[in-house]
Amino acid sequence: MIAYKFLRADGSSVFTGFRWPLPNGAPGAWVDAPVEPCRSGIHACAPAGMPYWIGRSLYEIELAGDIVEEGMKLVASRARLLRPVAAWNDSLRDEYTRMCADRAHEHALGASPQLPEWDAVIEPSLPEGPALLGFVAARIAEERGGVDAYRAERDLQTAWLVERLGLQDGAAS
């Protein structure tokens, strides 16, 4: 199964610090770990999970062995990084962050009554980057329209990423 994994700029895992064997013209080495969601196993995501796990660098990852879908993530017992998704660069990260900020303003100022106290947090949050702004946009959408609006905003973010990164919507087998 082909999925996606966000890593830190140095290729280490956000939550465990594990340093992944990076692809260098060819796929990286296989990594093995027993599957236990949120405890052990190799964590990755389908495009629908990307807004929740967004990070500095993005890789296409091949999952094998036991694969479990758990919430917004996929957990596998075996995986290797296939290639960096080069389109996820500084420019696109900034563009995504701005898109989320603009959507957040739309929700805050389009609500009735308006939500000025929410609108005020958007611009100061920009330096924190795309993961926070994605949440802020979804959270203000929720404040305006409830939990369905939160999910809809996350879906919109997914669609934006899928289109701009040239991905297929859904992990491929």
Place this chain on the structure above:
Amino acid sequence: MAEHVTCQEVVELVTGYLEHALPADEAELFEQHINFCDGCEWYLDQMRTTVAAVGRIQEEDVPPETRDKLLTAFREWKRR
């Protein structure tokens, strides 16, 4: 179920997270929050560091006067 957790909830859940005691759905929301919130990521790192530094101390390793001071401090804190 909620779609997200707050910073306050992260503080309440951090011990359970570090002990792998949270249900999978709660652990996922916890990690989603950590992914976008630098403040909570630092807090989690601090907690990990603290556990690594003092997590092996047994109750009998704590000198009685230190133990009494800590218990008094916790009792005072609870009264507030």
